[in-house]
Each structure stands twice: as C-alpha cells, then as structure tokens.
Amino acid sequence: MGGPSGGPGVEPDSTAHVITQSHPPAARSREAELRDYRAAFAIARSAMALLSEDGTVLAANGALAVLLGTSPERMTADGADTLLGLAGDPHVHAAFHDVLTGRRGQLRCTRQIARPDGSSLRAEITLSRTDTRPLLLTVEDAGERHALREKVRHLRMHDPVTRLPNRALFFERLAAACEPAPAHGTGDDSGPGPVLGAGHGTGRIGLCYLDLDGFKAVNDTLGHRVGDELLAAVARRLLACAEPGGHLAARLGGDEFALLLQDSTGTGQATALAESVLAALQQPFDVAGHRLAVSASIGVVEREAAGTTATGLMQAADTTLYWAKADGKARWTLFDPERNEHRMTRQELSRTLRQAVERGEFVLDYQPLVALDTGELRGVEALVRWEHPHFGRLAPNRFIGLAEEDGSIVQLGRWVLAESCRQARAWQRAHPDAPLVVSVNVAVRQVWDSDLVADVAAILAETGLPPRLLQLELTESAVMGSAGRPLQSLHALHEMGVRIAIDDFGTGYSNLAYMSRLPVSALKLDGSFVQGFRSAEHPNPADETIVEALVDLAHRLGLTVTAECVENAEQAERLRRIGCDTGQGWHYSRPVTAEVISGLLA
Secondary structure (H helix, E strand, O other): OOOOOOOOOOOOOHHHHHHHHHHHHHHHHHHHHHHHHHHHHHHHEEEEEEOOOEEEEEEHHHHHHOOOOOOHHHHHHHHHHOOEEEEEEHHHHHHHHHHOOOOEEEEEEEEEEEEOOEEEEEEEEEEEOOOOOOEEEEEEOOHHHHHHHHHHHHHHHHHOOOEEOOOHHHHHHHHHHOOOOOOOOOOOOOOOOOOOOOOOOOEEEEEEEEEEHHHHHHHHHHOOOOOOOOHHHHHHHHHHHHHHHOOOEEEOHHHHHHHEEOOOOOOHHHHHHHHHHHHHHOOOOEEEEEEEEOOEHHHHHEEEEEOHHHHHHHHHHHHHHHHHHHHOOOEEOOOOHHHHHHHHHHHHHHHHHHHHHHHOOEEEEEEEEEEOOOOOEEEEEEEEEEEEEOOOOOOOOOOHHHHHHOOHHHHHHHHHHHOOOEEEEEEEHOOOOOOOOEEOOOOOOHHOOOHHHHHHHHHHHHHHOHHHHEEEEEEHHHHHHOOOHHHHHOOOOOHHHHEEEEEEEEEOOHHHHOOOOOOOOEEEEHHHHHHHHOOOOOOHHHHHHHHHHHHHHHHHHOOOOEEEEEEEEEEHHHHHHOOOOOOOOOOOOOOOOOOHHHHHHH
C-alpha cells in the first residue's frame, strides 16, 4: 500500500512526471518568454516584421498591416522588397540584399511607399540583423515628422521680411549647382529637393549679385519699418524677373540680393536678366504713403560650372559688384578676368609693400636735368623702382598710389630721400667742381603724417649733403591751398636751404599769385604742354603761347622752369628760345642707374 508512489492520502507527483516526460524547466521558461515576445510583437504599436535571409516575410504585426493598408496574409505572400517598393531604386535594393546576406549590418532609408488603395506613405525603413536568424524590419510613418521638419527648414531657410530664400539656402543651392551630379541615388530621398549639378543641362552657371543704391538713406530717414516694406516690394519685382526663367532669387542680407542662373545659356542670358532687373527697379515704389526711388548696382558672373566653387563665384561677383558701384552705380558690370587680375596684383603689392622696404627690394634710377642753353648736366630726378620677386621691375605708377593709400609712402619716401642724398653726396665728393642737384618727389602724406623737416635735417646731417643740392618736388594740387603744418614745413625747409619745386605744373590750380607767397624755387611744366612742340609742320600755337606766358611769369617771380617730356631736338630748341631753363626727357636720357650718371659726370 505504501509503495514508492507515495503514502496513504498522498497523490502521485503527476506534475513532475509531465515535466520529466515533456520539457525541462529551462525549456518551459524559454517557451514562456517566446510567447511573451510574440504577444508583444503582435500588439506593439511599432510596425514590425521578421524576415528570412531571402527577404520573405516570416511574420508581421498588425501595426505594419494597418500602416501599409494591407493584410498580414498578403504581406507573408510577398517579398519585403516588393512590399516596400525597393526594387525601383537599384542602390537601395542592393543595400537591402547586402543586409540579408550579412555583408552589411543595417539599412536605414526613407521611401515613398505605394498602398493598395492608391495612396502613398512616406516612411522610414530600418532593416537590422539580429542575434538570431530572422532579420528585424521596422517601418515608421515619417509623413508628419517630415512635414514638420520641412516647415521648420522653410522658416530657417527663408528671409522673414521678403519671404525669399535666405543666405543659407542660397549658398546651399549655389554649392550644389557647382558640383557634378552623383551617378546614382543615395537611398535617402529625405532632402529638401533635387540635387542640381554641373552634370545636367548646359553645364554653365550664372550669378547676378546686386546691392540697392540709396537704401541706407531710406532706413535712416523713414525708419526700418518702411525700409522692410521697401525690401519686400523689391523682392516681388526680382521674383517677377527671375521666375519666368526658373532662376532662384534670394536675399543675402541687408540690401543685398542674388539671382542664380542654373544651366545658364551664356553671358547674354545673365546680362539680359541684370538689364531686366534694372528696368524693373526704375519705376518708383509706393510704400507706407511714400513714393520711393531706388536703383541697383549689379555684378554679373557667368562661366562653366565645372571647376567653379561657390566661394570663388561669390568672390568674383562681389568684386564685380564693387566695379559697378565704382563705375557710377545704377548699372550692371560683367566680370572681367583681366581687370580682376589687375586687382589681385594690386592687393598682393599692397600686402607686401611695407616688408619690401625692409627687405631692400627698391632701387633708384636717375633721369638727367639738362640746361637748355648750354647742354650741361644740372641735376637729376630720383625715380624709385620696385624689384619685385614675382612681378619683376615695377614702375612707380604701379605702387606709389598704393603706398599713399596705406601710409607706407612715409617709410618708402624716407628711404628714397636718404638713398638719394647719400648718392648725391658721393657725386659731390667725386666731382666737387660739378655740383649736381638731386630732385626727390615728396607725397602729400609725407608732409602730413611724418616730421618731414626733421627727417630731411637728419638725413642731410648724416650724409653731409649741402641743403642747396637737394630739391623736393611736390605736386601742384598738394602745394596749392597749403595751410597750417604743411605750409610751416615748406617754410622751414626753405630756410634750411632746401629747394622746393612744383611738379606737373599747369594741370591743377595754376595759381601763380598764391604761389608767390610760397617758398617755391622752381616749376616743372607738365609734359602735356610740350606735346604741341613735337613738329614744326603741325605746331600748336596755343601750347607755345601758354608755355611762353608761364615761363615769363615764373621768371618775374624769381622761379626757374623745367620742361618735362622733351623727346627731340626740335622741342628742346623751341623751349630754349622761349626761355625754359632746363629740360628733362628721353631726348637727353631715359632714367638710368647711378653708375651711368657717374660716367656722365666724368
């Protein structure tokens, strides 16, 4: 009675028997977990499916069926690539199979999926390999999120005043237009729109970069509210010009706008668009009870897109816009590579001017000043040259203006003065019986920005050159009207014994009465007067009469007269008869080195 199956009143251990006969406890636990997973999979709000390694849908939950507008049975009957419409995109389809075969761990892309009822769904698809054999597919409705993202992007990429694309969107489109189009898609078509590249259409690109003339005055006088309304009105007219040709109009900031011509047909199309903009802006604007008129300066650039960068194109457009303003505003100007090369050279020269003085890159040539009556060498004019390491020997007209602009003329002028005086002293010591006056050009800024009197005194003392052998040349416009410090400097130099000459006389104020009160010793007649002396067969009586009168008046004021640009013996003889004291020009000599002058003195 009490056998091994248990004592009286005790039931046999049937449960233990079943477990022993069917599944061990660990297996039962896994089975329970699997049931839980399946339940969670079925009721999950996320749309999911399990795929085999050949892409067949093994199982799909109800959320996926609802999202795709189909039944679970149909989903398991079709391959996932067909269900999701991946076959139409070779790149994405290849990536999908790379995940199935294990060559890739995950695929994530955004697709437009067609539903059976004819509607479509924008969805984010993720296919991932798992630790177990089935692959996990998740599909998420990206429509609302995409719409929100696009709305935020639109606000971020558009100007709130004009509603035009802003600087960020313009440069995005400009950069895309300068790049070659990709060979195939990337599998993610969630971007803002089609990629525009140089591989499409004409392969050319055009840009009209414009700035409103006179807009600041509107803002300053009528306020920013009226200014903003005017900008919005301008934007509408720009759109009317740009939209018919499919061009992009954008506001870059302030009163700057740009029109982008993708697949430009040539320079003519870009300039025609600029012309239409100028015509559109000619009509006045009625804004907030005011009738306002504005014009625009437009820089136009048109070129092949290949090899062009957005930065390079904008730099060219900015430079051309500057030219349009410098040329008089209310016009368009086309980019000119030669003009730009000149500008780039100017920038490079300006950048290295100061260091060039320190590196000793400047040299002096000297042009003789010859007595017209005897033919004797009376003096020389020192002319500075720049031995540039990249551009070669540069004449003064290439860099003196730049030096005056940035102030380096003071440093350069001091070097020229010191070197000229040193050389003149060497000539005096070598030829004491043939005193030679050295004439040095002085810029207005040297008089204003430096202590010219102290510099001259120090250099004369250092070199030992007598002050009477130094002549400083100033332009007529610089001397006339001098007052205050410049006038005091001229008088101090004169009292020191230094000669003062007026260069290029006759092209400026020509105020001899005023000059009688200045400490001037000599006049140098501008070469334009000597042009009329070129030929006895075709004389210019007016030039000769003017020169004769100027020489007579100068002599009455106690001034000597030098004629510049004397090119032949006939001119020299006629100038001698008129009474000019000295001549300078290629008839006597081109500018030469100090060694050549030493040879002439010997």
